[in-house]
Amino acid sequence: MDIPLISGTTCIFDAVGVGLGPFNLSTAALLEPVEKLNTLFFEREKEFQWHSGLLFPDATIQVSFLKDLVTLADPQSRYSFLAFLFANRRLYRFINANFTRVSRVEFNQYFRWVANRLPNLEFGQEVHAISLEDKSFKVLTARGQVRARNIILGTGLQPTIPKCAVDFIDATTQKTLLHASKYLHIEPQSGGVSVAVVGGGQTGAEIVQHLLSSPDKVPRTLSWISKRSNFLPLDESPFTNELFTPNYSDYFYGLSVQDRVSILAEQKFASDGISNSLLERIYQLLYQAEFLNGSGRCCSLYPRCELVGITPSTQNGWILRLHDGFNCAATIVEADVVIFATGSTYKPLPALNPIMNRMAHGDHGFIVKDDYSIQWDGPQSLKIYIQNGAKHCRGVADPNLSLMAWRSAKIVNSLAEEYIYDIAESNSVFDFTRTADTQRSRDNDGKSDGDFSQAELPATRGVRRRHVSARSPV
Numbered sequence: 448m449d450i451p452l453i454s455g456t457t458c459i460f461d462a463v464g465v466g467l468g469p470f471n472l473s474t475a476a477l478l479e480p481v482e483k484l485n486t487l488f489f490e491r492e493k494e495f496q497w498h499s500g501l502l503f504p505d506a507t508i509q510v511s512f513l514k515d516l517v518t519l520a521d522p523q524s525r526y527s528f529l530a531f532l533f534a535n536r537r538l539y540r541f542i543n544a545n546f547t548r549v550s551r552v553e554f555n556q557y558f559r560w561v562a563n564r565l566p567n568l569e570f571g572q573e574v575h576a577i578s579l580e581d582k583s584f585k586v587l588t589a590r591g592q593v594r595a596r597n598i599i600l601g602t603g604l605q606p607t608i609p610k611c612a613v614d615f616i617d618a619t620t621q622k623t624l625l626h627a628s629k630y631l632h633i634e635p636q637s638g639g640v641s642v643a644v645v646g647g648g649q650t651g652a653e654i655v656q657h658l659l660s661s662p663d664k665v666p667r668t669l670s671w672i673s674k675r676s677n678f679l680p681l682d683e684s685p686f687t688n689e690l691f692t693p694n695y696s697d698y699f700y701g702l703s704v705q706d707r708v709s710i711l712a713e714q715k716f717a718s719d720g721i722s723n724s725l726l727e728r729i730y731q732l733l734y735q736a737e738f739l740n741g742s743g744r745c746c747s748l749y750p751r752c753e754l755v756g757i758t759p760s761t762q763n764g765w766i767l768r769l770h771d772g773f774n775c776a777a778t779i780v781e782a783d784v785v786i787f788a789t790g791s792t793y794k795p796l797p798a799l800n801p802i803m804n805r806m807a808h809g810d811h812g813f814i815v816k817d818d819y820s821i822q823w824d825g826p827q828s829l830k831i832y833i834q835n836g837a838k839h840c841r842g843v844a845d846p847n848l849s850l851m852a853w854r855s856a857k858i859v860n861s862l863a864e865e866y867i868y869d870i871a872e873s874n875s876v877f878d879f880t881r882t883a884d885t886q887r888s889r890d891n892d893g894k895s896d897g898d899f900s901q902a903e904l905p906a907t908r909g910v911r912r913r914h915v916s917a918r919s920p921v
Contacts, residue, residue, distance in 0.1 A: 470855070477855050488567060491573035494559070497554070502555060503551075514852070578802060603835060605794045627654055627786055627788040627789075642786065644670070645754055645767075646787060649720070655669065656725060680726055681720030681723070682717050690714060690717050707840065711842070754769060765783075767780040
């Protein structure tokens with residue numbers, strides 16, 4: 448695509464996306480057939496990769512493959528996972544394989560397949576600044592600038608490192624002290640040495656399994672440390688999965704800030720637990736090591752233990768100080784390699800600094816309207832949409848793939864100011880009552896914020912798919 452990245456260009460895009468993870472890729476895919484909107488997406492990496500540091504061969508997604516980029520908003524889209532399987536001539540093989548979960552490697556292949564087919568994605572371009580100038584946004588990249596009426600933020604979450612370890616992580620220590628998100632990029636030496644994994648969620652469990660199941664990577668000793676009371680499973684029951692529906696997201700949005708905070712704490716293991724199959728596999732590996740292959744008990748488990756300090760040891764390793772929540776005692780663990788599987792958090796994009804003071808913040812993040820645009824004091828015809836940064840007001844599903852297509856469809860409808868995609872409330876086993884707009888506007892500051900409501904969009908004669916359905920899925 449020939450993009451006018453030059454100063455003073457008169458071309459104004461309807462929207463520019465910043466970042467290309469699955470969420471903005473979903474939006475780009477749903478925007479592709481919308482001829483009235485001219486859009487462009489930037490990504491600083493040279494190609495699409497989804498959590499490339501954690502693409503273990505056995506790792507699987509924790510949701511149905513139907514929760515792909517587009518299907519739950521447009522089942523006829525040519526960018527669905529089933530279309531990917533069909534185009535690559537492996538649909539029957541996939542059916543016959545009878546996978547209980549799709550591997551993350553294959554879902555990453557699907558994402559890359561879609562990315563390679565969209566014409567308005569620009570990789571290898573980092574956005575340096577976003578400012579407001581002459582009634583439009585100016586987006587500055589290394590190659591030049593473009594103008595846009597709207598911005599779609601999709602830069603993802605940033606790794607969280609325990610405060611006691613932040614000062615020790617740098618280029619000289621990355622082989623022995625690292626965040627799990629970089630594991631496969633760095634591939635630290637683990638065979639025959641002492642390894643500590645800090646974090647009792649899915650990522651920590653995947654690394655533990657990887658270490659125990661690879662003969663050349665099995666540590667001499669392995670310490671698995673978690674603040675949680677046990678290594679707890681993901682709640683995948685059907686009633687809990689109702690939390691990952693549009694109806695619940697809208698219901699949650701209408702709650703008070705205090706209720707949201709309380710409910711999110713209660714629902715932690717609806718999205719942040721360990722897959723049961725993975726827990727079983729780790730337990731089996733520990734059993735085999737201790738009783739079948741003569742390795743003995745090589746793994747020590749530290750549930751309900753919090754890392755409170757870390758210092759370098761004289762043996763080029765690390766000394767970890769833990770607070771044991773069971774007996775309120777201090778525990779010391781020594782390790783040659785420490786891997787932090789301590790999650791990620793949303794951090795505002797530094798490129799937003801020129802307009803950051805114009806964007807509304809609450810105690811838990813940006814104040815986000817019904818259409819996922821951030822409240823700000825600039826021209827209301829110009830919007831800044833946010834992906835994966837509204838958990839505090841949209842609920843536990845916000846960072847999850849489950850509502851990816853629905854949220855993207857809301858953003859597309861808002862951009863087009865009409866119903867391009869039919870995302871009217873679906874059936875739910877619960878009677879979630881959506882509160883009035885004035886109730887929803889209690890998002891953070893208790894004032895009416897003039898939220899955009901998709902109910903206000905003009906109706907169209909059905910979803911605009913006529914120029915999509917005639918295309919080949921290849």
